[in-house]
Amino acid sequence: MNGWILAATVLLTAGGGAALWGVATGPLSRRVVAQNLSTTVICPSLLLLAQGYGRTSYVDLALLLALLGPVGTLVFARLLADELTGDRPAAWGLTWTAAGVGAAVVLVLCAVTGPSRAMVKLLVIGALLISGNVVASRALSGGLRGVRDG
């Protein structure tokens, strides 16, 4: 157990627990938001775990999740478009908080890694994570016409 694994555990327990609770309870609009935010919680945790265990290949898991998580949310936004028309989920405070956590984790890991290809990879993952999450949140709140009108 080191600091990285501890940080990942705290993040997974607090954020993952909150996301699980949000997904399992409440109205549909809250559930899709929680589902979307779970990516933003789990991806930085995977990065922290990769650092904690000293296995850089685990970073690929975070990369895949940062790529596929928002895609999954877009599928939900498309499939649930009719159900979500009356009750547009918008949680921009939470979205940007989660994005900030992700950015902080990525920047700390970049500082530890130092300038190298691994750092560029981390930055790409961070950019994918944050932009994907913001795009998915916009799609959920009805900001993207292509998703809304199909």
Next chain:
Amino acid sequence: MTRRTALAAAAELLAWWAGLVLLWLVFISTVDTLERIVGASVAAVGALLARAGRRSVIWR
């Protein structure tokens, strides 16, 4: 296809290819000759797909 559009297409493919090769080189763990060859090849395929995808979304 005129000479101008052919040049534009080639430039776009080259830009996609360069970006994808760069991504490949960043994502792999060790850079060696085999990785360079594989990366350049899949980036070429990816560049064709990327241009086709972009053209299908933005109608021109």
